[in-house]
Amino acid sequence: MAERILIVEDEERIARFVELELRHEGYEVDKAADGRTGLERMESGEYDLVLLDIMLPGLNGLEVLRRARRTVDTPVIMLTARDTVMDKVTGLDMGAEDYITKPFEIEELLARIRVCLRKVERRTARAKALEVGDLVLDPDRHTVSYDGHPVELTHREFDLLKILMENEGIVMARSTLMERVWGYDYMGETNIVDVYVRYLRGKLDDAYGVKLLHTVRGVGYVLRIG
Ligand code: CA
Numbered sequence: 001m002a003e004r005i006l007i008v009e010d011e012e013r014i015a016r017f018v019e020l021e022l023r024h025e026g027y028e029v030d031k032a033a034d035g036r037t038g039l040e041r042m043e044s045g046e047y048d049l050v051l052l053d054i055m056l057p058g059l060n061g062l063e064v065l066r067r068a069r070r071t072v073d074t075p076v077i078m079l080t081a082r083d084t085v086m087d088k089v090t091g092l093d094m095g096a097e098d099y100i101t102k103p104f105e106i107e108e109l110l111a112r113i114r115v116c117l118r119k120v121e122r123r124t125a126r127a128k129a130l131e132v133g134d135l136v137l138d139p140d141r142h143t144v145s146y147d148g149h150p151v152e153l154t155h156r157e158f159d160l161l162k163i164l165m166e167n168e169g170i171v172m173a174r175s176t177l178m179e180r181v182w183g184y185d186y187m188g189e190t191n192i193v194d195v196y197v198r199y200l201r202g203k204l205d206d207a208y209g210v211k212l213l214h215t216v217r218g219v220g221y222v223l224r225i226g
Contacts, residue, residue, distance in 0.1 A: 003048040003117060004028045008038030008064065009079065010056050014102070018051065021106050022113075035059030042068040049117060051109075052096070053079045054087055062087070065094045075120050077112055079104075130165040133225045135204065135212065137165055146208050153203065156181060160196050164213070164223035173220040197221055 005027045009015040019029045032038040035058035042050055054061035065076055078091040078099035088099050097116045100109055130137040134147040144151040159181045174193045201213050214222050
């Protein structure tokens with residue numbers, strides 16, 4: 001699906017030119033010619049990116065950004081005609097991703113847009129996956145990888161590893177791990193946790209020559225690097 005970009009810019013000539021270029025690149029584009037309309041559109045949360053001019057009728061761009069940030073975190077690139085440090089600093093402080101000074105080359109704007117969208121994409125992906133060093137666990141896709149190599153785990157092994165990764169560096173008692181992976185009413189072997197940690201060690205520590213799963217004598221286990 002095409003990424004949606006909102007242009008908030010009162011200079012029709014610039015807005016129109018940028019719109020055509022962005023459409024040519026395959027983006028979906030909407031425009032707003034004043035601050036209040038821009039703010040309303042931004043607050044809809046329908047955009048992947050907003051190009052926000054600073055000098056706008058109604059509300060200026062900095063004010064639009066300040067108000068919009070109460071409800072949405074859509075990435076913003078500020079368009080500033082005045083090459084003043086103050087506007088840039090204020091804009092970035094208020095949560096703009098980037099700024100570009102007018103007049104700009106369209107190629108530079110397109111490059112900044114691509115960087116900005118990629119950065120946000122990576123951030124979103126990272127927020128979902130758990131990472132400890134080279135070990136990555138993706139709860140949504142139910143996958144684990146070490147240094148880019150897929151690691152095949154059973155359901156229980158996955159659940160156990162997930163809890164240990166969520167609590168990286170924190171010693172987890174055997175009883176806690178047992179309750180959270182096997183449930184309160186588990187009536188099987190009491191050394192089940194040890195058995196599964198052994199399985200995980202085989203598939204991670206031994207397989208990749210690392211030390212991730214540490215035994216804390218008399219207490220339980222902790223996952224940390226080294
Ligand atoms: Ca303007």
